[in-house]
Amino acid sequence: MMRPFRANCLAATLIAAFGLFFAAGCGDGSDHVNLPPGSSVLHIADVDDVPTLDPAAGYDTESWTFEQAIFDTLVRYGDDNIELEPDLAVRWESSPDARTFVFHLRHDARFSNGRPVTSDDVRYGIERVLDPATHSRGMEYYRNIAGSGDFAAHRAAHLRGIETPDPWTIIFHLDSPDPIFIHKLAMPFASAVPREAAEPWEDDFSRHAMGSGAFMLKEWLGGQRLVLVRNPYYFQKGLPRLDAIVDSLGVTPELQWLRYEAGDLDVVSSIPPAEFPFVMKTPRLRALTQKKTTVTTEYLGMNCQMWPFTDVRVRRAINYGINRAKLVALLNGRGVAATGVLPPNLPGFDPELKGYSYDPKHARELLEDARLASGFRFDLWMRADTTMLMLGQSIQQDLALIGLRVEIKPVAWGPFLEAIRQPRTVQAFLSGWEADFPDPQNFLSVLLSRDQWGSNNDTYFYDPSFQSLIDRASDETDFKLRYRLFDEAEKIVVADAPWAFLYYPVTYAITQPWVHDYVLNPMRPTRFERVAVSPH
Amino acid sequence: MLVFLVRRIVFGAAVLLGTSIITFLIAFVIPADPAVTMAGAKADPQTLATIRHQLDLDQPLYVQYARYLDRAVHGDLGRSYIRRESVTRLIASRFPATAVLALSAMAVSLVLGIAMGAVAAAYRGGATDNALLIFSLALVSMPVFWLGTMLLIAGGLYLRSFPLGGYSGPLSLVLPTLTLALGSAGYYSRVLHTNLAEEMDRDYVRTARGKGLSATSTMLKHAMANAMLPLVTLAGLDLAGLLSGVVLTETVFNWPGIGRLAFEAIFNLDIPLVMGTVLFSAFLIVVANLVVDLLYAWLDPRIRLSETV
Amino acid sequence: MNGRGFGKLEIAGAAMVLSLVIVAVFAPALAPHDPTRAVAATYGDPGAPSLAFPMGTDQLGRDVLSRIIYGARISLTVGVAAMAETIVIGVLIGLLSGFFGGSVDFLLMRFTDVMLTLPALLLAMAFVAILRPSLFSILLVIGLVSWTQVARVVRAETLSMSKRDFVLAARALGAPPARLITRHVLPNVLPIIIVMAALGTSSTLLLDAALSFLGLGVPPPTPTWGRMIEEATIYFRTAPWLAIFPGLAIFYAVLAFNLLGYGVLRARSR
Secondary structure (H helix, E strand, O other): OHHHHHHHHHHHHHHHHHHHHHHHHHHHHOOOOOOOOOOOEEEEEEOOOOOOOOOOOOOOHHHHHHHHHHOOOOEEEOOOOOOEEEOOEEEEEEOOOOOEEEEEEOOOOEOOOOOEOOHHHHHHHHHHHHOHHHOOOOHHHHOOEOOHHHHHOOOOOOOOOEEEEEOOEEEEEEOOOOOOHHHHOOOHHHOOOOHHHHHHHHHHHHHHOOOOOOEEEEEEEOOOEEEEEEOOOOOOOOOOOOOEEEEEEOOOHHHHHHHHHOOOOOEEOOOOOOOHHHHHHOHHHHOOEEEEEOOEEEEEEEOOOOOOOOOHHHHHHHHHHOOHHHHHHHOOOOEEEOOOOOOOOOOOOOOOOOOOOOOHHHHHHHHHHOOOOOOOEEEEEEEOOHHHHHHHHHHHHHHHOOOOEEEEEEEOHHHHHHHHHOOOOOOEEEEEEEOOOOOOHHHHHHHHOHHHEOOOEOOOOOOHHHHHHHHHHHOOOOHHHHHHHHHHHHHHHHHHOOEEEEEEEEEEEEEOOOEEOOOOOOOOOOOOOOOEEOOO | OHHHHHHHHHHHHHHHHHHHHHHHHHHHHOOOOHHHHHHOOOOOHHHHHHHHHHOOOOOOHHHHHHHHHHHHHOOOOOEOOOOOOEHHHHHHHHHHHHHHHHHHHHHHHHHHHHHHHHHHHHOOOOHHHHHHHHHHHHHHHOOHHHHHHHHHHHHHHHOOOOOOOOOOOOHHHHHHHHHHHHHHHHHHHHHHHHHHHHHHOOHHHHHHHHOOOOHHHHHHHHHHHHHHHHHHHHHHHHHHHHHOOOHHHHHHOOOOOHHHHHHHHHHHOOHHHHHHHHHHHHHHHHHHHHHHHHHHHHHOHHHHHHHHO | OOOHHHHHHHHHHHHHHHHHHHHHHOHHHHOOOOOOOOOOOOOOOOEOOOOOOOOOEOOOOOEHHHHHHHHHHHHHHHHHHHHHHHHHHHHHHHHHHHHHOHHHHHHHHHHHHHHHHOOHHHHHHHHHHHHOOOHHHHHHHHHHHHOHHHHHHHHHHHHHHHOOHHHHHHHHOOOOHHHHHHHHHHHHHHHHHHHHHHHHHHHHHHHHHHHHHOOOOOOOOOOOHHHHHHHHHHHOOOOOHHHHHHHHHHHHHHHHHHHHHHHHHHHHHO
């Protein structure tokens, strides 16, 4: 009877092992954070883990939320607007030809290790982005700095186009005029980075991020929790007003909402769609919400080189055939029906522009004109994501009413980008564009210019008069004239309709009554320097 | 024994090598350019070209594979395109959450499954047996993600006794554990039932019963011990599967484990992370197979004799 | 052993499968509404079950009952077709391996080992993500990842079968392998194949539903039960019926095939 005995032993050992693992593993699961009693802490939550804290790498809302808190750039935007403000730089000058920019740094900024921030640190931050080994997504924004090619090819130790005559002055020389270059310096890519902290970690700087911002990284448990605490060396006296920020990771919007109701979360930036109508109907809750129309445009792109979208009447018919009010209703009102390419809140936005109304009858007439009265079928590509698919199905329902059969092609976003960038491959697709800088060029030139075919101009739109307008406007340093040229260009796009203009997303956030000065920014994540929490 | 051990290890390594080749081939038929994945939606062609060169993507496929394998053997599974972190470290950081869930689910499913299987076998052919059979089939037929959602609605929303997902202390473990354990419990009870039925019909049990032992105590003392071995083997292999991440349950409960990591990786087509999680999972299964084989050989010397001949 | 219970099991399973087939075939006649059209103008606000819509309406104003009825079509198609594919691949590899033995067996079984080592769901997800979700790609992928068990079982059965006297005798008489397999081996492994087919369909249904739930199912507007649950997750606090009913449908279908499979298995082992 040896066998049964051994088998029992085995079972007993396994069960004992379970118990041990169970006991050991549960320890890290708790939400307890070691902070001094009486600390003022802001509790927030995110659905997913934060992708990265390395300012050269991050290019998404979650990463930027915390990069903005940990790092400083020369200039930044206001808390609730997209006006440039001093950050590390106290003042700056630019040459009339928009090719030389001089910044004067403040003397009292320090990294969280106590070392003063100098112009070398700003240069190092940008050089990290331009070094191919970093694989940075921000490379293209700084490539027009003189000598970037030599630097990237390791033919030069430093960028020729950045001068640091003294620790408090930095001068940029560009290869070509760039009236919006200063905005590129307000992106977290251009953060001041302490070389002594970044170099030893190489790619793992993300886990050990250190900058001169109001906060510093204390703890980051992958997928569970991110904790920032105040940087004692932060240059703004009296700021930050919080001692710490605790971000719980992997918390669904539904759970965030319940935790908010229980008072465990101070801010919820994504109210679950199902709860949203209730919040809006409850005056107490409604008073605690705030909203901001983002500088983002959601659209349905139509490939102007592919039948039947080669015909402008068909493209207009699609525009008339989509019920934007229904899309906005499906988003629980968190959107504004789009009238054109440029979103409201973007300088250069034209409030007079009428866009397309929902008019299925007119849509059918246009199709008849185009000899397509019997309809046609086409593929509509989109990212495989719940909201996208819901909107896609709504459009599918709408267009069925004017006789069109829409085949939805949901794909992962890598293949999605790959496919739409191929010429004559994708007939139509759902996409959106979020502004990187507050300037019409970021939409009209980046998304619709001839030289962006195969890159960001995925509708393969081309119109000679449009092209000459945006080419002129891009280098224009007189902003009034610049906006007027872009406005004329936008009108051509709306009439030619390479896109069906869908909606401008609106974000909502709800805060507890004890949270102060938490404000939404139309383009960037909320900044935490001024946020305060009163005892509750 | 040593020859047997070496044989098994070489064998496991060969399977892993095959797995790595298949994973690598899959990764390279992906119609997405890794440079696009890495550089993001807004990158210009020049950025893409730079990254492509940096990632050795301009090298022939076999060179890329050789380099990958060389690094993998040294424990380096590359870097995630999206997160820019070491894949090995990402997996290690998510492993504890998955391990806790896998072990507790395994414990619960074994306890439940063994109890149900033993009771059903004790009342073989009776109404209890049939009821338990149908019940266990019902458990097996339940889609895991739906069961999880229902438990969330019932336990989290209506009873408000459990957290609605996330990984925060023992209470948050209850619903995901049940979600995972119920289905396997149904399965294990069927397996145990079948094994017990076979054992009970064997001579030694008949002899024991002939000597006047009651049916139940015979079953418990003798048949159970023998019927448990295949079950524990099965559970061992299942555990390896669970430890490599439980995609559906972790997705429903937002559990920060390897399954969610793999899910995100596939959706972003973050190739190094996809390959890393798949290889890690294969590694665990190979190791579990090895352990089970060795245990069997230790318990039953005939196996290793027949192998070495 | 008492045999009556098993008979009931098979009959119940068969009846449930039959009811599914009827629902799928006659979906247009049975469904009260078009499953893709909005019948209630409650966008973004699902309607509760009522007399007009016994299972409620979803966020796009569609009738949930009609969607579940039509969902039976895609589920059964995928379930049965992918199962057939699994069986064909598995039986082919198992028969070849078991019958020929030697290096054929070695190579095929090592390949099977490798496939068994790979995590099926992850592999299926990766494949569908690469190939893009469509009925075709889902069928292909489910078949590719689930044949291994069938191959192993068929190989074992074939192995024992081809050592039997009558097969050995036929072999000695110089019967060609193809004839031996089709005439002697295949008929004898058929019962186990039938059991595996029924059980295989149930696991295929679950895998298909899981892929759908993960957003990798047959693209909309084709209603699939898995996707319905996925779409319902954001409403589960305010509109739980959106998740409950499609889940029950999957449960019913999977249980039907499991009852059938276990019933036949137990009847055979008796």
